[in-house]
Amino acid sequence: MNVAKENAAIAALEFVRDGMILGLGSGSTAEIFIDQLGERVAGGLKIQGIPTSARTAECAIEAGIPLVDADKVEKIDLTVDGADEVDPAFSLIKGGGACLLREKIIAHASSKMVVIVDNAKLVDTLGAFPLPIEVDPFAMALTAEKIYQALKDTGCREAQTVLRQAKDKSGPLVTDGGHWILDSKCELIPSPVETARALSQIPGVMEHGLFIDLADVIIVGEVDHAKVMELSRD
Numbered sequence: 001m002n003v004a005k006e007n008a009a010i011a012a013l014e015f016v017r018d019g020m021i022l023g024l025g026s027g028s029t030a031e032i033f034i035d036q037l038g039e040r041v042a043g044g045l046k047i048q049g050i051p052t053s054a055r056t057a058e059c060a061i062e063a064g065i066p067l068v069d070a071d072k073v074e075k076i077d078l079t080v081d082g083a084d085e086v087d088p089a090f091s092l093i094k095g096g097g098a099c100l101l102r103e104k105i106i107a108h109a110s111s112k113m114v115v116i117v118d119n120a121k122l123v124d125t126l127g128a129f130p131l132p133i134e135v136d137p138f139a140m141a142l143t144a145e146k147i148y149q150a151l152k153d154t155g156c157r158e159a160q161t162v163l164r165q166a167k168d169k170s171g172p173l174v175t176d177g178g179h180w181i182l183d184s185k186c187e188l189i190p191s192p193v194e195t196a197r198a199l200s201q202i203p204g205v206m207e208h209g210l211f212i213d214l215a216d217v218i219i220v221g222e223v224d225h226a227k228v229m230e231l232s233r234d
């Protein structure tokens, strides 16, 4: 167990209240949170979870967390999720686990997003972590060329893009939504807002891993404590 991730996950429990509808993120840090949340549910906490991936749904069921269909709710109170990179403006790169589309749908619909990371995820400028971009497999080469242009036009020089492969090497990794993932190594993304906007305009791009203006709280786990940083959007 990674103690820093565990400390971040435990600190996120402070944001959970009885009666909440919770977006449950994906990835190793989110899974630690789900385990912790399961213990609170066993102790009497009443919440319902909306998983952002098939894997998260399995973990939540195993942890004893009641789930609710995303189509059956009118609001989501809080989402707790991990991230691959976090910059000082709370912009994120997500999608290292290929769950970015559902994660973004749920984060966008949530009143609050709490991001839990260890301090290795904090960066001055996003881009060292290859940016995951979820694409429709149809005419993927044409979409990839448009992505390359969009990245170049917004200042990400020499972006190298690779099609993510399934772990069993059977072919391209297929997301829960039936799409493929292109990972673009940008080194630096100087204007995340512009890059996000440019990528969103490409028809074959289902979603990209830049999460802008979504995170309200970043919890950074260390070995002996967690630091909670809140951003006011007023």
Ligand SMILES: O=C[C@H](O)[C@H](O)[C@H](O)COP(=O)(O)O
Residues within 6 Å of the ligand: 025, 026, 027, 028, 029, 030, 081, 082, 083, 084, 093, 094, 095, 096, 097, 098, 099, 100, 103
């Ligand atoms: O698609 C996966 C997600 O965006 C994860 O939340 C992200 O990759 C961070 O995962 P981890 O907590 O395992 O580093």
